[in-house]
Amino acid sequence: QGSDQLWPQGSSAPGFSIIYTKYPKIYDAVPADTHSQRKKPKPHPKGDNTIIGLFGLMRAFYRWCREQDMTANDPFAKYNGKTTERYGTPYYITIEERDQIADFDLSANPSLEAQRDIFIFQCLIGCRVSDLLAMTHDSIINGAIEYMPQKTAGERPHVVRVPLNTRALALVEKYKGREGLNGKLFPFISSQKYNVAIKKIFKTCGVIRMVTILNPTTGKEEKRPIDEIASSHLARRTFIGNLYKKVKDPNLVGSLSGHTEGSRAFARYRDIDEDIKKELVGLLE
Incomplete structure (x- = not known):
C-alpha cells in the first residue's frame, strides 16, 4: 500500500494501488482519467x-x-445548516397567454406544433413532465386522466384524477391513431429537446413579457423575458396558479396537482396576486 510504482502514472489516490494490483486488466482496457491531457470543464458555482x-x-x-x-x-x-432554501415568487402564464399559444398557427412547422400541443395539454392537467411522458390512452378513464405521480410513488402512492376539458380532449383526439406512437398520447421527444422547443414556441407566439425571478445561484433578483426561461415545469405552474386564482382552496387544487394537504412545495406555487389582495381588503368594508 502507498507505493507510487503500483499506480498508473499521474494517479495518487489513497488505496488506489490495491485496486490496480488486483484488477490490472481493467486499467489496460480503460486507461485512468489521469492519463488524459484533455482539460476538465470548469465546474459551475452551485x-x-x-x-x-x-x-x-x-x-x-x-x-x-x-x-x-x-x-x-x-x-x-x-x-x-448554514442557510435555508430560497425560492422566488412563482411565475406562470395567464389563461389568455395560454390560449394565445394554443391558437397560434404553427402549421408551417408540424414538429413545433406537436410540442406546442403537448405543452398546452400539460397546462390543462398540471402533471410533471415525467408523468406526462408515461401516459397512454389507457390513462384516460371515463373522461379523466388518471396517473400515480412518479416523484412521490415511493413515499405516498396515490392516484391523481384530472377531468379533461373540451380543449384537452380535442388535443388527444388530434393525435389518436397516428403511426409510431405505440399507445402514447402524443409524439414525445426527449425532455431536454421539449424544453428547447417550449422556449422557441413562446418566442414565436409572441409571449415574451418580462418576469422577475430569483437567480438560484446568486440568490439575487433578476428580470428575464419569460420565453428565455420557459420550460415544461411552467405548464405545471400555469395549471396550479390559474386554478388557485379561481377557487383559492389549496387542498382542492392540490388534489388535482398531486400535492398532499399542507405541502410546503405547493405553497411555493401559490401567487397571491393583486385580484386576491383586492378581495381580501374588500372584506374590511
Whole structure:
C-alpha cells in the first residue's frame, strides 16, 4: 500500500494501488482519467438550494447506512445548516397567454406544433413532465386522466384524477391513431429537446413579457423575458396558479396537482396576486 510504482502514472489516490494490483486488466482496457491531457470543464458555482438538496441526500444515505448497521458514523449529528432554501415568487402564464399559444398557427412547422400541443395539454392537467411522458390512452378513464405521480410513488402512492376539458380532449383526439406512437398520447421527444422547443414556441407566439425571478445561484433578483426561461415545469405552474386564482382552496387544487394537504412545495406555487389582495381588503368594508 502507498507505493507510487503500483499506480498508473499521474494517479495518487489513497488505496488506489490495491485496486490496480488486483484488477490490472481493467486499467489496460480503460486507461485512468489521469492519463488524459484533455482539460476538465470548469465546474459551475452551485446555489444554496442545490447544496442543501445534495446535503439532504447525503444525510438520508448515512441514516440508511446506520439503520442497516453498516456504520455508526453520523457526520451530520451536529450539523444544523448554514442557510435555508430560497425560492422566488412563482411565475406562470395567464389563461389568455395560454390560449394565445394554443391558437397560434404553427402549421408551417408540424414538429413545433406537436410540442406546442403537448405543452398546452400539460397546462390543462398540471402533471410533471415525467408523468406526462408515461401516459397512454389507457390513462384516460371515463373522461379523466388518471396517473400515480412518479416523484412521490415511493413515499405516498396515490392516484391523481384530472377531468379533461373540451380543449384537452380535442388535443388527444388530434393525435389518436397516428403511426409510431405505440399507445402514447402524443409524439414525445426527449425532455431536454421539449424544453428547447417550449422556449422557441413562446418566442414565436409572441409571449415574451418580462418576469422577475430569483437567480438560484446568486440568490439575487433578476428580470428575464419569460420565453428565455420557459420550460415544461411552467405548464405545471400555469395549471396550479390559474386554478388557485379561481377557487383559492389549496387542498382542492392540490388534489388535482398531486400535492398532499399542507405541502410546503405547493405553497411555493401559490401567487397571491393583486385580484386576491383586492378581495381580501374588500372584506374590511
